Amino acid sequence: xxxxxxxxxxxxxxxCARMQRLEHLQxxxxxxxxxxxxxKGNEARGAAIAEVTALLHRMRAxxxxxxxxxxAEQEPLTQEQRADLRELRRRWDADxxxxxxxxxxxxxxxxxxxxxxxxxxPAHDWDGFLDDxxxxxxxxxxxxxxxxxxxxxxxxxxxxxQYEPGLRCATVxxxxxxxxxxxxxxxxxxxxxxxxxxxxxPLGPFALPAQRxxxxxxxxxxxxxxxxxxxxxSAHPFCGGVPEDVRLTTRFxxxxxxxxxxxxxxxTGHARYQQRLPRPWLARPIGQPRSMAIHESQSLAFExxxxxxPGFVARLAPLLRExxxxxxxxxxxxxxxxxxxxxxxxxxxxxxxxxxPAHIILRYEIERPLIEGAIEAGDIxxxxxxxxxxxxxxxxxxxxxxxxxxxxxxxxxxxxxFPCYSLGAMYAAQWFAAxxxxxxxxxxxxxxxxxxxxxxxxxxxxxxxxxxxxxDELAERASGQTLDPAHLEAHLRRRYxx
Amino acid sequence: xxxxxxxxxxxxxxxCARMQRLEHLQxxxxxxxxxxxxxKGNEARGAAIAEVTALLHRMRAxxxxxxxxxxAEQEPLTQEQRADLRELRRRWDADxxxxxxxxxxxxxxxxxxxxxxxxxxPAHDWDGFLDDxxxxxxxxxxxxxxxxxxxxxxxxxxxxxQYEPGLRCATVxxxxxxxxxxxxxxxxxxxxxxxxxxxxxPLGPFALPAQRxxxxxxxxxxxxxxxxxxxxxSAHPFCGGVPEDVRLTTRFxxxxxxxxxxxxxxxTGHARYQQRLPRPWLARPIGQPRSMAIHESQSLAFExxxxxxPGFVARLAPLLRExxxxxxxxxxxxxxxxxxxxxxxxxxxxxxxxxxPAHIILRYEIERPLIEGAIEAGDIxxxxxxxxxxxxxxxxxxxxxxxxxxxxxxxxxxxxxFPCYSLGAMYAAQWFAAxxxxxxxxxxxxxxxxxxxxxxxxxxxxxxxxxxxxxDELAERASGQTLDPAHLEAHLRRRYxx
Numbered sequence: 001x002x003x004x005x006x007x008x009x010x011x012x013x014x015x016c017a018r019m020q021r022l023e024h025l026q027x028x029x030x031x032x033x034x035x036x037x038x039x040k041g042n043e044a045r046g047a048a049i050a051e052v053t054a055l056l057h058r059m060r061a062x063x064x065x066x067x068x069x070x071x072a073e074q075e076p077l078t079q080e081q082r083a084d085l086r087e088l089r090r091r092w093d094a095d096x097x098x099x100x101x102x103x104x105x106x107x108x109x110x111x112x113x114x115x116x117x118x119x120x121x122p123a124h125d126w127d128g129f130l131d132d133x134x135x136x137x138x139x140x141x142x143x144x145x146x147x148x149x150x151x152x153x154x155x156x157x158x159x160x161x162q163y164e165p166g167l168r169c170a171t172v173x174x175x176x177x178x179x180x181x182x183x184x185x186x187x188x189x190x191x192x193x194x195x196x197x198x199x200x201x202p203l204g205p206f207a208l209p210a211q212r213x214x215x216x217x218x219x220x221x222x223x224x225x226x227x228x229x230x231x232x233x234s235a236h237p238f239c240g241g242v243p244e245d246v247r248l249t250t251r252f253x254x255x256x257x258x259x260x261x262x263x264x265x266x267x268t269g270h271a272r273y274q275q276r277l278p279r280p281w282l283a284r285p286i287g288q289p290r291s292m293a294i295h296e297s298q299s300l301a302f303e304x305x306x307x308x309x310p311g312f313v314a315r316l317a318p319l320l321r322e323x324x325x326x327x328x329x330x331x332x333x334x335x336x337x338x339x340x341x342x343x344x345x346x347x348x349x350x351x352x353x354x355x356x357p358a359h360i361i362l363r364y365e366i367e368r369p370l371i372e373g374a375i376e377a378g379d380i381x382x383x384x385x386x387x388x389x390x391x392x393x394x395x396x397x398x399x400x401x402x403x404x405x406x407x408x409x410x411x412x413x414x415x416x417x418f419p420c421y422s423l424g425a426m427y428a429a430q431w432f433a434a435x436x437x438x439x440x441x442x443x444x445x446x447x448x449x450x451x452x453x454x455x456x457x458x459x460x461x462x463x464x465x466x467x468x469x470x471x472d473e474l475a476e477r478a479s480g481q482t483l484d485p486a487h488l489e490a491h492l493r494r495r496y497x498x
Numbered sequence: 499x500x501x502x503x504x505x506x507x508x509x510x511x512x513x514c515a516r517m518q519r520l521e522h523l524q525x526x527x528x529x530x531x532x533x534x535x536x537x538k539g540n541e542a543r544g545a546a547i548a549e550v551t552a553l554l555h556r557m558r559a560x561x562x563x564x565x566x567x568x569x570a571e572q573e574p575l576t577q578e579q580r581a582d583l584r585e586l587r588r589r590w591d592a593d594x595x596x597x598x599x600x601x602x603x604x605x606x607x608x609x610x611x612x613x614x615x616x617x618x619x620p621a622h623d624w625d626g627f628l629d630d631x632x633x634x635x636x637x638x639x640x641x642x643x644x645x646x647x648x649x650x651x652x653x654x655x656x657x658x659x660q661y662e663p664g665l666r667c668a669t670v671x672x673x674x675x676x677x678x679x680x681x682x683x684x685x686x687x688x689x690x691x692x693x694x695x696x697x698x699x700p701l702g703p704f705a706l707p708a709q710r711x712x713x714x715x716x717x718x719x720x721x722x723x724x725x726x727x728x729x730x731x732s733a734h735p736f737c738g739g740v741p742e743d744v745r746l747t748t749r750f751x752x753x754x755x756x757x758x759x760x761x762x763x764x765x766t767g768h769a770r771y772q773q774r775l776p777r778p779w780l781a782r783p784i785g786q787p788r789s790m791a792i793h794e795s796q797s798l799a800f801e802x803x804x805x806x807x808p809g810f811v812a813r814l815a816p817l818l819r820e821x822x823x824x825x826x827x828x829x830x831x832x833x834x835x836x837x838x839x840x841x842x843x844x845x846x847x848x849x850x851x852x853x854x855p856a857h858i859i860l861r862y863e864i865e866r867p868l869i870e871g872a873i874e875a876g877d878i879x880x881x882x883x884x885x886x887x888x889x890x891x892x893x894x895x896x897x898x899x900x901x902x903x904x905x906x907x908x909x910x911x912x913x914x915x916f917p918c919y920s921l922g923a924m925y926a927a928q929w930f931a932a933x934x935x936x937x938x939x940x941x942x943x944x945x946x947x948x949x950x951x952x953x954x955x956x957x958x959x960x961x962x963x964x965x966x967x968x969x970d971e972l973a974e975r976a977s978g979q980t981l982d983p984a985h986l987e988a989h990l991r992r993r994y995x996x
Contacts, residue, residue, distance in 0.1 A: 021549035024542060025523040032526055036534075040726035041743025044522060051519035228538035245539025 008071035009081055012088060015068075017283040019059055024242050026052045031247040034234040061095045080286055083468050087285035090165055097150035098143055106139040110413035117411035126400040129411070130377055136413045137370065137377055144371050144415075156368045159416030163292040164423065166470050169368065172419050175426070175485045176361045182489055184391055187355050190342045190496045199337050202329040204255035210323040211257050215250060215264040217319060222268045222302055223455050224248070225275050237263045239270035239299075243282055246271045257324070258338065262303055269302030270295055272455070276463035287466045290474055292417065294462065296424020297431060304353050304425065305432045305491075306454060308339045311447035340495060344392035346402035353425070354492055358391035360422040363407075367415050380404045427475065429487040431458065434479035506569035507579055510586060513566075515781040517557055522740050524550045529745040532732040559593045578784055581966050585783035588663055595648035596641055604637040608911035615909035624898040627909075628875055634911045635868065635875055642869050642913075654866045657914030661790040662921065664968050667866065670917050673924070673983045674859045680987055682889055685853050688840045688994045697835050700827040702753035708821045709755050713748060713762040715817060720766045720800055721953050722746070723773050735761045737768035737797075741780055744769045755822070756836065760801055767800030768793055770953070774961035785964045788972055790915065792960065794922025795929065802851050802923065803930045803989075804952060806837045809945035838993060842890040844900035851923070852990055856889035858920040861905075865913050878902045925973065927985035929956065932977035 026049060033045050059065070069092055073085055113132035120129045140159070147158035153168070160167045216231055229246035241247030248271045250264045273289055281287030289295050306312055313336045320330045328334065342352045348359040366383050369375045375383070384404045388396045396403045404410075409417060436442050439453045446454070461478035468474075472482045524547060531543050557563070567590055571583055611630035618627045638657070645656035651666070658665045714729055727744035739745030746769045748762045771787055779785030787793050804810055811834045818828040826832065840850045846857035864881050867873045873881070882902045886894045894901045902908075907915060934940045937951045944952070959976035966972075970980045 018549060021542075021546040022553075024546035025527050025550055028530055028543075029523050029526050032530065036728060038725050038727060038743060040723070041740070044519075044740055044742040045526075048519040048522035048526075051516060052523055055520075225538070227536050229536060230534060242539070242542055244542040245536060 006072070006075045006077060006081070008068050009075050009077060009085070012065070012068050012072055013084070013284060015059065015065065016088075016285060019056055020283050022052055022056055022059075026056070027240055027242050028245075028247075031232075031240040031249075034236070034238070034240075035232040035247075035249060057095065057100075060091065066092055066096065080468065084285045086470075087288070087467050090161075091285075093150050094147060094162065097147050099146075102139065102142060102146070106136070106143060106413055109135040109139050110411070114408060114412040117405065117408070121401050121405040124400045124405075126381060126405065129400075129405060133377055133411065136411065140413055140415050141371055141373065154372070156371045156416060159371060160419065161416075163417050163420050164471065165291060166472065167293070167419070167423075171483070172364060172423075175423070175483060176357075176364060176419075178485050179357055179422075179488070180361060180391070183354075183358055183361075184393070186489075186492060186496075187342065187344055187358065187392060190354055190492075191344065193497065194337075194342060197337055199341065200329040200331075200334050202257070202324075202338070203327055204257075206254060206257040206324050208252045208254065211252050211260055214257065214319060214323045215261055218261060218265055218316075219248075219268050219271075221315075221451070222265060222306070223272055223451070224268050228275055229271060231264070237267055239267045239274065241274075243274045243277045246274045257320075262307055262339070265307040266299045266303035269299035272302075272458075273298040273463055276459055278464050278466050281466055286468045290462075290465070290467050290469075291471050292420040293423035293427060294471060294474065296420050297427035298424075298458070298462065300425045300428040301431055301454075301458065305428050306446070306451065308336075308353070308495075309443075309446050310336055311443065311449070312451075313339060314447070315449050342496065344394055346388075346394060346396060346399065347406055354496060355392055357422045357425065357488075360418050362387040362391060363409075363418040366404075367410070367418065371415055423483065426483060426485045426488045429491040430475070430479050430481075430484060431462070432491070433487045434461075504570070504573045504575060504579070506566050507573050507575060507583070510563070510566050510570055511582070511782060513557065513563065514586075514783060517554055518781050520550055520554055520557075524554070525738055525740050526743075526745075529730075529738040529747075532734070532736070532738075533730040533745075533747060555593065555598075558589065564590055564594065578966065582783045584968075585786070585965050588659075589783075591648050592645060592660065595645050597644075600637065600640060600644070604634070604641060604911055607633040607637050608909070612906060612910040615903065615906070619899050619903040622898045622903075624879060624903065627898075627903060631875055631909065634909065638911055638913050639869055639871065652870070654869045654914060657869060658917065659914075661915050661918050662969065663789060664970065665791070665917070665921075669981070670862060670921075673921070673981060674855075674862060674917075676983050677855055677920075677986070678859060678889075681852075681856055681859075682891070684987075684990060684994075685840065685842055685856065685890060688852055688990075689842065691995065692835075692840060695835055697839065698827040698829075698832050700755070700822075700836070701825055702755075704752060704755040704822050706750045706752065709750050709758055712755065712817060712821045713759055716759060716763055716814075717746075717766050717769075719813075719949070720763060720770065720804070721949070722766050722769055726773055727769060729762070735765055737765045737772065739772075741772045741775045744772045755818075760805055760837070763805040764797045764801035767797035770800075770956075771796040771961055774957055776962050776964050779964055784966045788960075788963070788965050788967075789969050790918040791921035791925060792969060792972065794918050795925035796922075796956070796960065798923045799926040799929055799952075799956065803926050804944070804949065806834075806851070806993075807941075807944050808834055809941065809947070810949075811837060812945070813947050840994065842892055844886075844892060844894060844897065845904055852994060853890055855920045855923065855986075858916050860885040860889060861916040864902075865908070865916065869913055921981065924981060924983045924986045927989040928973070928977050928979075928982060929960070930989070931985045932959075 029045065029049055033042070033049070037045055069085065069088055073089070077085070113129075113136045116132045117129060141155070144155035144159050147161070148155040151158050151161060153161065157167065157169055160172075212231070216226075219231060220226070228244055229241065229248060232247065232249050233251055234249035235251060237250045239246065239248050248264070248267045250260050250267065252260045273295060277289065278287055310332070314332045317330050317332045317335055320335070329338070340353070342354045344355045344358070345351065348356070351359055362384070365387060366375070366380060370377070370380070381400065381404055385395075385397050388394045388403075409415070435454065435457045438457060439445070442453060445451075462474070465474055465477075469477060475482050527543065527547055531540070531547070535543055567583065567586055571587070575583070607630075611627075611634045614630045615627060639653070642653035642657050645659070646653040649656050649659060651659065655665065655667055710729070714724075717729060718724070726742055727739065727746060730745065730747050731749055732747035733749060735748045737744065737746050746762070746765045748758050748765065750758045771793060775787065776785050808830070812830045815828050815830045815833055818833070822828075827836070838851070840852045842853045842856075843849065846854070849857055860882070863885060864873070864878060868875070868878070879898065879902055883893075883895050886892045886901075907913070933952065933955045936955060937943070940951060943949075960972070963972055963975075967975060973980050
């Protein structure tokens, strides 16, 4: 392929590299705001981040970019270059579908509602919340309608596409429909089984420097490259930065080392995906992470598949004794029970691996008709109560704080993301099923403390592939099939009922 | 003043605010690179910072910006708005005087020479250095010639103008000429006087957490606002960030707490200038720090005038005992002697307050004819040897490493900055002389631990004034006269010979 024959494609790639360098600054400033920035810096920082965000939007949505894209689509390109354009076309269509005023209005309404929600949630103030939430919902519906028209998909699909391109409601319906058939009974069966298990709680306090050292040790075991990233503390853990310099955060509580540790392992899954994206393609669209469901499949592969694997737990036990001194709770069998305790509850972010999908199915079954106009905001609490009872057997009536007011997503105008969490858990189970077929004795490796075969498989099939393939094709190439929730069911039955 | 009557001025101010928001990102990314970035992030970070630097240059040098500036200059403006335009006009003239290729070539030559210098300096390799340095010098001369033509000043003045606008060689000649008359004898007199002083050296090691706490305590005493800034560690201390969020750095050595402490106090002077710039003007040209000599006058007011003041030293003594335990070196009189020990030596950055100006005068007397073409790079070592002997009585023959190779400035292409350091020391002495006239019993206040009158004076006369006035007018308004080195002489004689 002669480079001179593809001037439009080359110009697009140069522009992508420029935008990525500005996104680098945006990522570091965003990380710093969450980890190091003193309070009086907030206003200027917000304005600086908004400035580069607006600048990037103008670059992405510039008419000249669209014209260049059309020209490039006529050029003689390799298969990988075509994949670059597929990604750019998708983003261009989405970026130019919405009038700037609508996006700004949505951001404002979301910021206002989220701010008010922080005090309305503890006050159980559902009616007050509704006043701020209605404009947020109206704006999201309008954005969904315009995106849907441009992309030729349904309105809810248009919102999901921002996080998981190509995902159809038919797929989500099929997958969540299957899960709905076995999950409620499985949850109850596991709860029944665990009722008679003895369980020793760890006894704190656990000194924060020892917790930090433990988290960094775990990150090393999971292959995090500290020459290309850091661990810091923030109120809400996240994985930010850039592939060459991944900024991972956690938060520590003196009486609970497990949530910092497992949270760190979760974020390390995201981090390794970023750190191991294909180097030569980092500035190209095909060098980006595939999608949010695939991203979540990496964090959950690390946290759930590996982090709660008996082989890893056995390895963790002596590390805990070293960090905090010996105590009965640190016996491997007890640790394993602590990490796999199933307890259906109100709160999604505190949910165990087994009941978690129930929380997601509930949100999908509410936010989809909400966006499509089949239900209104005022209908949420009644639906919430019914579905929590159906799925988890939990009574939420009258408890708005721990019900529909618990998540930041809806108040801030974020719809269509929730499915990615559980799709990620399913993909993670699917990857491990494929790995077990490909690597004989995989569990014996993990039991022996050798995680290399896992990382090799993920690197070959997921990390190195970036956005080269659409998600379905990535899944087929990696595991021989598109998304199949049977692997999650098999994983849960094996871990919790065998 | 009707805002609608000044559309061009208003458009320029909006553009200044946009650029400042991008500079905010640049400042934080630069700080992070020096303090937190892991090594593998370096290349991508360099590219990201270069991208926004180039973008800012394009915005500043856009023809439309120049046209808007011409239109604004015809609009009916207030005195302060005229001052905004004065600053913009000055920057515009400088920003558009140089072809981009020349600037890029200079940056490349400087980066190459500086990189090589890092190994050539320890190797005493002057001849090897010359090979890399000649293109740096040729480029700097070319830039100086073009800037001089545009600004209507001499070539060396054109380079000084980047740091100290309006500074003339006639002024520097007069001021340094005066200092040259009394400094060499004063240095020798002080050395003679101190020869018989008993001096107890502090005994380390000094634990780093205690050093950090001590530095933060000193920053608080000097009024640093930790809600609007931080202290971190970097290889080369600096004061970065933005006025709303000042990022100050220091470096710690286990066996020497004094250099971290005094370095931190120095940077705190820069930091308070930034933190107390006039809030309502922060996005306007008149809200920026006046110049580098004025900036250095703040750091030296803090480090030298206040930090080595017997009143402050007396207050420091118990803090040191608290931090590190009691030892004879921490007696106030001994501490005072440690902080005011005069010892002419090879190295500028290690120089004491008295011999420091000699290092600067030497550099000025070499770099000015170098830029003007009166001497060549090969002439530097011989001149260096003669001037070090004249000014400080130090023999540097054959010692390139601790001679002309000691500073990073020339290898990286930085000419015209050096005078600012000593002008800053002179301005600092001048401010304190004015303060003593304005505040009766100022030293008694400082002796009693009350630094508020000092900060109030600096806030009123320097910090709050930003770039409202040219430097000479700022000095006249603050102290009744333009720069007068007699105040530095009087300060040194009082402190070292009384």
